[in-house]
Amino acid sequence: xxxxxQPNSMExxxxxxxxxPCNHSTISGTDYIHWYRQLPSQGPEYVIHGLTSNVNNxxxxxxxxxxxxxxxxxxxxxxxxxAAVYYCILRGTSGxxxxxxxxxxxxxxxx
Amino acid sequence: xxxVTQTPKHLVMGMxxxxxxxxxxxxxxxxxxxxxxxxxxxxxxxFVYSYEKLSINESVPSRFSPECPNSSLLNLHxxxxxPEDSALYLCxxxxxxxxxxxxxxxxxxxxxxxx
Numbered sequence: 001x002x003x004x005x006q007p008n009s010m011e012x013x014x015x016x017x018x019x020x021p022c023n024h025s026t027i028s029g030t031d032y033i034h035w036y037r038q039l040p041s042q043g044p045e046y047v048i049h050g051l052t053s054n055v056n057n058x059x060x061x062x063x064x065x066x067x068x069x070x071x072x073x074x075x076x077x078x079x080x081x082x083a084a085v086y087y088c089i090l091r092g093t094s095g096x097x098x099x100x101x102x103x104x105x106x107x108x109x110x111x
Numbered sequence: 112x113x114x115v116t117q118t119p120k121h122l123v124m125g126m127x128x129x130x131x132x133x134x135x136x137x138x139x140x141x142x143x144x145x146x147x148x149x150x151x152x153x154x155x156x157x158f159v160y161s162y163e164k165l166s167i168n169e170s171v172p173s174r175f176s177p178e179c180p181n182s183s184l185l186n187l188h189x190x191x192x193x194p195e196d197s198a199l200y201l202c203x204x205x206x207x208x209x210x211x212x213x214x215x216x217x218x219x220x221x222x223x224x225x226x
Contacts, residue, residue, distance in 0.1 A: 032211040043115075043201050043217030044154065051212075087153060091211040097142050098167055099215060101153035 004088045004102030011108045012078045020073040020105050022088030027068050031091050034099070035062065035073045037084040044087060044101075047073065083109045114138055117202050117218035125226055126192060132221045134185040134202030141207035143185040144215065145177060148199040160185060161207060192225045199223070 005023040012018040024033065032051050036044040048055055048062045050071075055062040061074040075082055085104040091097075115136045124130045134143065142161050146154035159167035160179040174196075176188040185202055199222050203215040 030211070034211075034214060036215070036217075041219070043203075043219045044215070045217070046214040049212075049214060096167065097144070097159045097161060097205070098156060099144075099211075100156065104153050 003100070004090055006086075006088055006102050006105045008103070009106040009108065011110060012075075013110050014080060015077050018075040018078045018082070018107065018109075020075070020086050020088075020107065021070065022072070022102065023070045024088070024090055025069045027090055029068075033062070033064060033068075033071050034089040035060070036087045036089060036101075037082075038087065038104075039084045047086070078107075078109045080109050080111060083107055115202055115204055115216050115218035117200075117221050119221060120219070121222045121224075123224045123226060124189065124192065126194070128192075129188070129190045131189065132187040132200055132202075132223075134187075134204075134218060135183055136204045136216070137183055138204065138216065139182075139206075140204035140216070141182055142205045143179060144203040144205075145185070145187055146201040146203065148201055148220070150198075154201055158187075189223075192223075194225050197223055197225045 032049050034049040035047040038044045048060050050062045063072045085106050087104045088102045089099050118133045144159050145157040148154040156169050157171045158177045163179045174191050178186040199220040201220045203217045205215050206213040
């Protein structure tokens with residue numbers, strides 16, 4: 001199964017950009033890269049996903065390396081409500097629904 | 112609020128009890144998932160149903176028994192659990208997209224404590 005590696009924790013100041021990295025060196029050519037976040041006492045929440053090209057939505061941007069072995073989730077202006085655990089996910093086996101979570105990065109936002 | 116509803120929110124059960132967790136979605140999704148999450152750990156995949164058929168079982172002990180009675184409902188039947196099974200049980204759903212394009216929609220989970 002394709003695995004992802006993320007830093008355990010990161011800190012950011014409020015209203016500053018945050019770059020959350022994820023390594024996925026064993027990614028297959030057809031695997032989408034998904035990002036989710038989990039606020040305390042809630043289930044994971046979808047943030048963004050992409051395949052090869054960089055992606056933007058109202059929550060964040062996703063930058064994907066040209067070789068697809070890493071990606072970066074970008075929060076353009078962190079707020080206190082963005083404090084959460086951020087997970088980078090790949091599908092484990094091509095053609096199945098096997099979505100495997102990485103270890104996640106706990107983001108702390110400082111006021 | 113999420114579009115995936117899980118009940119109950121909290122459950123305490125003894126090791127000899129039988130209980131069930133319930134998950135419901137009305138988004139027309141045909142893939143449904145059970146994940147288990149221990150404190151400060153990422154969710155671990157347990158089961159996946161696709162079109163009401165079990166497609167993935169991640170070698171989960173038989174004391175956990177999933178059931179998908181229709182396209183909107185997913186149950187997890189629990190019997191003879193151990194204290195180490197205490198965890199947050201998360202349900203998710205997605206459109207039937209084996210290509211991996213569609214995002215997962217999660218409920219807020221059932222917090223299970225086994226005494």
